[in-house]
Amino acid sequence: MWDREPVIKAALGEDSADIAIYNGKIINVDTLEILEGYSILIKNGYFAYVGKSIPEGSCSKNTIKIDAKGSYISPGLIEAHTHIAYYFSIDEFVRYALAAGTTTVITETSEPGNALGKEGVDIFLSMTKSMPLKIFITTPCFAPLFDALETSNAPTVDQTISFFSNQRVLGVGEAYWPKVIKPDSRTAKLFEAAENYGIKLQGHSAGARGNRLDAYFASGISSCHEPITTEEVIERLRRGIHVILREGSNRHDLATASPVKEMISDFRLLSASTDGINARDLTKGHLNRIIERLIELGWNPFIAIQMLTLNAAAVFNLDDKMGSIAPGKIADLCIVDDLSRFNPKIVISNGKPVAKDGKITIDMKRVCYPKTFYNSMKLKRLKRSDFRFPTGKAGSIVLSKEFVTIYKQIDTDNLPGDTLFYAVFDRYGNGNAAYSYLIGTGITTGAFATTLNWDCFQLSVFGKTIDDIIAAANRVIEAGGGIAIAEKGKIIAEIPLPIGGIISDLPLGELAEKEKEAEDALFSIGCKIKNPLTRFQTLSFTGLPFAKLTDKGLIDVKNKQFIDH
Amino acid sequence: MWDREPVIKAALGEDSADIAIYNGKIINVDTLEILEGYSILIKNGYFAYVGKSIPEGSCSKNTIKIDAKGSYISPGLIEAHTHIAYYFSIDEFVRYALAAGTTTVITETSEPGNALGKEGVDIFLSMTKSMPLKIFITTPCFAPLFDALETSNAPTVDQTISFFSNQRVLGVGEAYWPKVIKPDSRTAKLFEAAENYGIKLQGHSAGARGNRLDAYFASGISSCHEPITTEEVIERLRRGIHVILREGSNRHDLATASPVKEMISDFRLLSASTDGINARDLTKGHLNRIIERLIELGWNPFIAIQMLTLNAAAVFNLDDKMGSIAPGKIADLCIVDDLSRFNPKIVISNGKPVAKDGKITIDMKRVCYPKTFYNSMKLKRLKRSDFRFPTGKAGSIVLSKEFVTIYKQIDTDNLPGDTLFYAVFDRYGNGNAAYSYLIGTGITTGAFATTLNWDCFQLSVFGKTIDDIIAAANRVIEAGGGIAIAEKGKIIAEIPLPIGGIISDLPLGELAEKEKEAEDALFSIGCKIKNPLTRFQTLSFTGLPFAKLTDKGLIDVKNKQFIDH
Secondary structure (H helix, E strand, C coil), X not given: CCCCHHHHHHHHCCCCCCEEEEEEEEEECCCCEEEEEEEEEEECCEEEEEECCCCCCCCCCCCEEEECCCCEEEECEEEEEECCCCECCHHHHHHHHHHCCEEEEEEECHHHHHHHHHHHHHXXXXXXXXXXXEEEEEEXXXXXXXXXXXXXXXXXXXXXXXXXXXXXXXXEEEEEHHXXXXXXXXXXXXXXHHHHHCCEEEEECCCCCHHHHHHHHCCCCCEECCCCCHHHHHHHHCCCCEEEEEECCCCECHHHHHHHHHCCCCCCCEEEECCCCCHHHHHHCCHHHHHHHHHHCCXXXXXXXHHCCHHHHHCCCCCCCCCCCCCCCECXXXXXXXXXXXXXXXXXXXXXXXXXXXXXXXXXXXXXXXXXXXXXXXXXXXXXXXXXXXXXXXXXXXXXXXXXXXXXXEEHHHCCCCEEEEEEECCCCCCCEEEEEEECCCCCCCEEEECCCCCCCCEEEEECCHHHHHHHHHHHHHHCCEEEEEECCEEEEEEECCECCCECCCCHHHHHHHHHHHHHHHHHCCCCCCCHHHHHHCCCCCCCCEEEEECCEEEECCCCEECCC | CCCCHXXXXXXXXXXXXXXXXXXXXEEECCCCEEEEEEEEEEECXXXXXXXXXXXXXXXXXXXXXXXXXXXEEEEXXXXXXXXXXXXXXXXXXXXHHHHCCEEEEEXXXXXHHHHHHHHHHHHHHHHCCCCCCEEEEEECCCCCCCCXXXXXXXXXXXXXXXXXXXXXXXXXXXXXXXXXXXXXXXXXXXXXXXXXXXXXXXXXXXXXXXXXXXXXXXXXXXXXXXXXXXHHHHHXXXXXXXXXXXXXXXXXXXXXXXXXXXXXXXXXXXXXXXXXXXXXXXXXCCHHHHHHHHHHCCCCHHHHHHHCCHHHHHCCCCCCCCCCCCCCCECCEEEECECCECCCCEXXXXXXXXXXXXXXXXXXXXXXXXXXXXXXXXXXXXXXXXXXXXXXXXXXXXECXXXXXXXXXXXXXXXXXXXXXXXXXXXXXXXXXXXEEEECCCCCCCEEEECXXXXXXXXXXXXXXXXXXXXXXXXXXXXXXXXXXXXXXXXXXXEECCECCCEXXXXXXXXXXXXXXXXXXXXXXXXXXXXXXXXXXXXXXXXXXXXXXXXXXXXXXXXXXXXXX
């Protein structure tokens, strides 16, 4: 039977609804009104009725009746750009995000793409198909960013295009702008196919200004999450680009971007997202914390909610299916007492109650990643002879502010005090390794090893002594990937990520503890970097300026070439 | 080559633009701002650059340079619902609409669908594929509305579904609400297929209220052009439905609907359209007249323009391709001095100048409809013996206010003074004919015959004498369709519509003259109806209340059954 037919009948009172909510204060994000004393009927996953009195005949003893007691009813929250296809097991993300009121997420998949290839994206799509939280994806775009400079296991352009026929693939993610304004044949092929399939292009325009921004958007890009300042936001909005403001574990841009609210009177092209969240933050909330932050920064609460619901849905044309409380839309909602402390008392997703007072109320099976994903490390245990650091005049990488790194030539006979040995080993079986030095972490003893290393997720190691580096690196290799911190030959903290070398199989609470232990361990060996676990994920990432170490060597990002190679 | 690549290069100044416009006052409908002293570059059909100064290197001697002299630059106008697939030859529509600033139209196709079947829609799609004005379609929905009560040549449900894979098919048009809230298996099949193909469902909710409106929208309908009053508009907006206000030749709803502007602060779900326009009105303008009317009614001019551009584009998710002046979007614009007299000085469509000072400036070929379309009348000349009007107690149709008709039983021995003989003949070859009486036209002499007769386009005839009816009907039959008015055995006016019995092959100016002559002729034989040519199109239409005559008989619309049959 047509799945809308029972919904129509419930609205007419010819069939009983699954859920009836009465006495609610509906936040109508379509008209930006509050509708007090309203009732809602839900049937077969959809809103059937939203109005002042429940139609006769539409409630039976099987109907779940919920007295909203005058509380606000918000649409379920929607995230238009994030990174949840790695680090935590996806079911763990869903448990916590649902409890926080999130009912739909569109996530980047470059992480399983780079680490596990086409199969990594395929498996993610199939394991998230029937979750109680709707998950859509954007595909990896340029993976790896520069073939000549780095190695990953990423899908080919043709493999990426093969994803486009899946209805849950909505976009191509994070198209690095310098590659778009100088398009090669792969870019042209990918973007042309996306346009033909009706697949949206999500932008990554950090650093582009003036006519380079026009050139970038001339490619067909329709949204971007990179603007940080009010000026950056407004110059994208004026070009018809949907701007997704960021407030997550890695970036806190709302404070600098918020004055834009005084400059525009039409907010449809604005939404907000975490752009990625760590385990500790996720245990405390999700998009609900962004709404609170917007309100704290002086945004109209109803516009804040519109940004995280209807506007976020519109980024990928999902707004006629979800994003507001309206008949025919998928029944996602949060009942909440106080908007400035957005803690949902009840969450309904896909027409089913899923969470109450911050805890999920449904049985959710643990997901099982394929066994083969546990064997992604094609690297033998390292030994001293594997380390061949350059001597004499040598290249180093110096941490600068924010996510910036700069190149510095040093003399190994006269090393600056704060210098670490630094190496990157290919783990996909090609045998590459590159060696340099790292300055500016503050680390004075021990070593750090990680495969949580954007975008290629190679094994990155740095430390004061080769022995500690070997200890940390081998622990990560044995665990099948992850993070390890060694001091005096012993492992003092670790985060195993055995699935593809990028995903934990621990419950989120345990992962959050290990995250805290790892951060504390880094501080204990002298690390002075704020939020070091995030910062250290970016040290090989050729999408950020200026000097990087990949499995192939030391990279001058600006000029896309090797240094000293 | 990727068609975006030259656009990117033009923005960077690495290639010369096709058109450069400078010194413009851009109406930015994305942010609702006016950007003064701005320049625009256009390349390969797209906006390449929109900013304060033209990038060096992007203009050559081949670049057309336009000094906007401080005039407003509006996005090209977009119509989200209309009926232009019949009556005038499509190229004639394009000539006049383009000159008025319209660059995109989404049109209903139930007219060629009902009169010419699947081929009628197919040919319309293929002949409009490469027009200088972008034409998208919605397919017929329930055609004919009631199989048992009327006959047309309409495509089957499976044939309708076969249209969905065409990228220019955006929706299913005008889904008559009573059939949706009592869905049969054909409705379910059509709507389910539409959802799977990502095809939108366009509503037709006239007369639905309260929970019947919820039930209707529970089907997945996402827009509606029927609301007339402020209350009708607001109750649809609150249900997340895009409302397309009407101001065309048939309906003038803006005055009654306009107070809604004081009730909402978010206008994204509002647009406006003609919902059909006659030849005389089209010679005077198109959507530009709607903008003027909105401004006259006190709307913010920039919101009025947003409604006819960005918002109209969003109805069918076209808003990331068009609807604002932004890099990467299709280059459609109007340069206009005065918004309250919206007469474009220059119109650019698909990146090419197409009109100047109200006249098109491009060569446009006359379109050729297939020869077979000229032979759609499967009906022989009528003779006196073909007319078998009931005698004694008989059913009649009485014209009431607006588009309403009511049933009345009369005594043919004692006919009211204002009574006409009224018959409908099937013209698709099944031999049906139905006979009744028509009261309330005011006509005192002569007869009227037409195939311009929603939705089935059967031959409808009414008049004072059988001789005049025969004269008018046979003139229409000989012409292959159209309208004829006879008096005392002579044809006193006619509008030949030889293509499918629904489309003229005359230039629009001549058609407008014939339209005027036909209306004048109707008034000369006593017709007292306002706008009679439109009104008379609806006399067989089972989508309007209450009594109708089809080829099968006299219909009680409310109860979907025959009267006196």
